[in-house]
Amino acid sequence: MTRSSKPDESREFLPFCRPSIDAEDVAAVTATLTSGWITTGARCAELEDGIRARTGAGCAVAVTSGTAAMHLLLAAMGIGPGDEVITPSMTWVSTPNIISLLGATPVFVDVDLETLLVSPETIRAAITPRTKAIIPVHYAGAPCDLNGIRAVAKEAGIPLIEDAAHAIGTRFGDTEIGHSGHAIFSLHPIKNITTGEGGVLVTDDEELGATVRRLRFHGLGAEAWDRNQQGRSPQVEVQSPGFKYNLPDMNATLGVTQLKRLDQFIDRRRQIAEHYLNSLPKGIRPLGIPEWSHRHAWHLFVVRVDEAQAGLDRDAFMAALKELGIGTGIHFRAAHTHHWYRNQEYKAPGGLVNTEWNSDRICSIPLFPDMTDEDVDRVIEGIREVCDAIHPTVNQEPLKA
Numbered sequence: 102m103t104r105s106s107k108p109d110e111s112r113e114f115l116p117f118c119r120p121s122i123d124a125e126d127v128a129a130v131t132a133t134l135t136s137g138w139i140t141t142g143a144r145c146a147e148l149e150d151g152i153r154a155r156t157g158a159g160c161a162v163a164v165t166s167g168t169a170a171m172h173l174l175l176a177a178m179g180i181g182p183g184d185e186v187i188t189p190s191m192t193w194v195s196t197p198n199i200i201s202l203l204g205a206t207p208v209f210v211d212v213d214l215e216t217l218l219v220s221p222e223t224i225r226a227a228i229t230p231r232t233k234a235i236i237p238v239h240y241a242g243a244p245c246d247l248n249g250i251r252a253v254a255k256e257a258g259i260p261l262i263e264d265a266a267h268a269i270g271t272r273f274g275d276t277e278i279g280h281s282g283h284a285i286f287s288l289h290p291i292k293n294i295t296t297g298e299g300g301v302l303v304t305d306d307e308e309l310g311a312t313v314r315r316l317r318f319h320g321l322g323a324e325a326w327d328r329n330q331q332g333r334s335p336q337v338e339v340q341s342p343g344f345k346y347n348l349p350d351m352n353a354t355l356g357v358t359q360l361k362r363l364d365q366f367i368d369r370r371r372q373i374a375e376h377y378l379n380s381l382p383k384g385i386r387p388l389g390i391p392e393w394s395h396r397h398a399w400h401l402f403v404v405r406v407d408e409a410q411a412g413l414d415r416d417a418f419m420a421a422l423k424e425l426g427i428g429t430g431i432h433f434r435a436a437h438t439h440h441w442y443r444n445q446e447y448k449a450p451g452g453l454v455n456t457e458w459n460s461d462r463i464c465s466i467p468l469f470p471d472m473t474d475e476d477v478d479r480v481i482e483g484i485r486e487v488c489d490a491i492h493p494t495v496n497q498e499p500l501k502a
């Protein structure tokens with residue numbers, strides 16, 4: 102088998118991700134569009150109820166993105182200049198961006214070489230008297246060691262905010278992520294369920310929940326939607342200046358129907374992931390799976406392309422798959438390697454060796470519930486073809502002179 106130098110035009114491009122939208126989703130959004138109320142209202146409240154029922158969280162507040170959810174939580178916690186916030190650099194840039202925009206300093210901790218998860222030990226070693234929050238990431242849908250991390254946070258008296266953008270439906274042991282403490286979910290179209298754009302924060306702190314709810318809508322004492330009286334009462338006042346992060350019903354209604362299919366989505370994602378785990382060639386190394394008991398949400402299927410073993414580097418691997426009509430992504434290029442952070446003061450007390458090694462080698466291959474078995478086989482064959490082109494197998498026909 103040789104690799105064609107031309108794009109494979111006979112087949113449709115297979116993206117690395119595509120949202121799964123069914124007739125019920127379309128009907129729900131259509132009903133909201135024609136209902137006479139399309140901004141934040143009853144559908145948003147229904148989505149929040151659904152997330153609370155699913156996770157067991159005390160409060161759920163739906164907003165326009167996971168980034169907005171993180172912004173509101175950090176703002177409500179009063180994080181600002183002089184404060185430090187611990188987070189991995191192997192995360193989406195939104196978290197270090199929000200920390201920086203608030204005038205605080207991101208303190209980057211390294212991740213495990215195989216799972217890309219932060220550990221209680223690295224977090225403990227990064228804590229200083231200035232540390233005001235700890236933000237671990239449940240990377241790719243696998244949970245961090247929450248028992249260990251919670252113990253470190255509790256001992257130091259520092260709030261923990263779980264970045265669960267990848268982890269709606271993930272369980273640590275038998276407990277759903279978001280059940281207690283503070284967490285943010287993203288409902289961006291690449292995430293496990295979507296509202297087009299959107300996010301939800303959950304917290305078991307009622308007072309914090311109420312503050313965040315106020316801050317998502319100008320800091321007003323009530324929102325435009327009033328359960329008893331559609332329309333704003335003229336008496337509502339700004340309690341403290343807030344933002345404009347409320348999630349419209351047009352979006353929220355999609356989340357309500359998507360949430361019903363979350364387990365179905367995760368089951369299909371797991372099937373595909375297991376097929377990949379059994380079929381990928383050597384040199385294309387999947388992430389390690391945490392040893393603690395958990396339910397993986399399989400948000401991403403990340404492989405590491407190590408040139409020494411695979412014969413080509415990650416960027417060449419991605420380009421070769423693209424030629425075959427197969428999409429890939431990078432989740433993530435380490436935040437501290439981005440232009441602004443390179444020229445900025447950040448802290449990384451324990452070094453970022455594992456983060457940097459992975460940042461240069463990781464690649465997300467297609468994984469979404471609507472992939473057919475043929476799509477999955479096409480990806481596996483494509484990867485084998487790309488690797489075989491570099492390391493021809495002994496069975497291959499010799500090149501003719």
Ligand SMILES: *Cc1c(COP(=O)(O)O)cnc(C)c1O
Nearest residue numbers: 166167168193195266287288289
């Ligand atoms: C997607 C993502 C976010 C932000 O979510 P948005 O809804 O896109 O704002 C935050 N953290 C991680 C790890 C993410 O992958």
